[in-house]
Amino acid sequence: MADSTAFSSSGEDAIARAVALDASEARSTTNLSPSEFAEYYEIPQTAEVIRSSGFKRTALQFPDELLHDSVPIYRRLKREIDEGQELYVLADTSYGSCCADEVAAQHVDADAMIHYGHACMSKTYRLPVIYVFGKKQIDIDDCVSKLVASLRSSDFLSDSTPHKNVVFRHDVAYSHQADAIADTLRDVLCADNVTVSYSPIPRRLDPSPSPPHTDTAQSNTETNGSSVVAHTINSPAESDSPILYVGPSSLHLTNLIMTHSSTPIHSYDPTTRETQLESTRTNKLLMRRYGVVQKARDADVFGILVGTLGVASYLPLITHLRQTLKRAHKKSYTISVGKLNPAKLANFMEIECFVLVACPENSLIEAKDFFRPIVTPFELQVALQSEPQWTGRYVLDFDQLLAEGEAGAEDDAVSKGAADGEEDLDRPMFSLVTGKYRHARRYGDGSEVTKSDVTSGSSAVIIRNQDGTVATLKDSAAGEFLQSRTFRGLETRVGLDEPSYLEQGRSGIAKGYGDDHGRE
Known part of the structure; x- marks a missing residue:
């Protein structure tokens, strides 16, 4: 059974929560001498690259299990680089620690990054990255x-x-x-x-x-x-x-x-x-993922989760996913929530399935504690097929997904042109999850999404009627869901409540207020 607090959290949890560490990683440098420590983290070689490249501001990114070595590494690097070159320690990552966190590095206007520990080696998007993996012993x-x-x-x-x-x-x-x-x-x-x-x-x-x-x-x-x-x-x-x-x-x-x-x-x-x-x-593994794909086939409203801001081609892939969903008459919302947890995603009750755009090592999410299924972009492509066929082949690379997506779109256009007028838009679909037939909700006309759609689509659920209530648009899945809820939040009561008179409030400090309303 899932934790009873899966969909709620308090501020205290952010401070008291224990950080899970890799014990072997944490103690790998405990007993090293200063020279062995410098060799383990390649400090002389790293300092030479910083000096020779002329980097003015360099961000040092550490995973949680290596934070105990961040200060010694910083001090030793600082002694070996030139005067005027600055170093900054990034102690918390926006997404997975295996990816180069270029967003956090840009907060200090860094022109290069040094990534310590395990890395997924995803192609970077903005900054040059130097990787220091460490040197674990092996026979x-x-x-x-x-x-x-x-x-x-x-x-x-x-x-x-x-x-x-x-x-x-x-x-x-x-x-x-x-x-x-x-x-x-x-x-x-x-x-x-x-x-x-x-x-x-x-x-x-x-x-x-x-x-x-x-x-x-x-x-x-x-x-x-x-x-x-x-x-x-x-x-x-x-x-x-x-x-x-x-x-x-x-x-x-x-x-x-x-x-x-x-x-x-x-x-x-x-x-x-x-x-x-x-x-x-x-x-x-494939059986579990195939079960998630079947749940995605039953979904009509998708949330595209931004799980990385540093991997190259993530923006073209997000645009491709929005185009693919629109051609399939599905509704999509693009969401960036940082590191995923059930409490965050439970806020989007109108979304029936999430698509995670992240590096390969963070793409597969075992969503047992999550309220909605989470699929990868490749699994979404399989789920949207009219007759899904999965031979066990699996793709996580962004560039290959884009290349195959463009080829698939051309094939779909050719087949659609050949069978123009033969498609039954109202035919029921059989769900392997529920064992029943269902009629899919259809959004939009299935045409290509344009750049203006990407930039202006976020205003769909904030348009209001003359009485101040949220207007329900034709293709607004979030607006429809809001109208079907019993509680819709605090709404304005225009013309229903008379304005109150201004009164003198309490005065004093929290220890003891005085009820002074201008009376003797």
């Missing part, structure tokens, strides 16, 4: 031996295929040992005629337009001076290759499983030194 020999043993147990190495390939992936905290692990894997697997594909994770990203690219195991960038060239790890021929993942169970691993549901994934946790085949979890 390379144990890691390689157990990953190879896991491959052998799956009969992959005994296959007679002449050219076999595996893809090496890892958590960002092990980037400093990734090259050594990849080389050791190649040495061990070369006897079995197996090649190992690996592409290093960059340490610095500069904002630049990124062209759409195909679905791959990981979208990455290579840095060459100040330029950034987008590339992908896997070629189309490697899409079915087994993946060897090094890192703990995390959102990154979960998204890897979702986006590669047909690919075996062998994971190694350096903390527990255990290896397992993660692909067995895929069916359960």
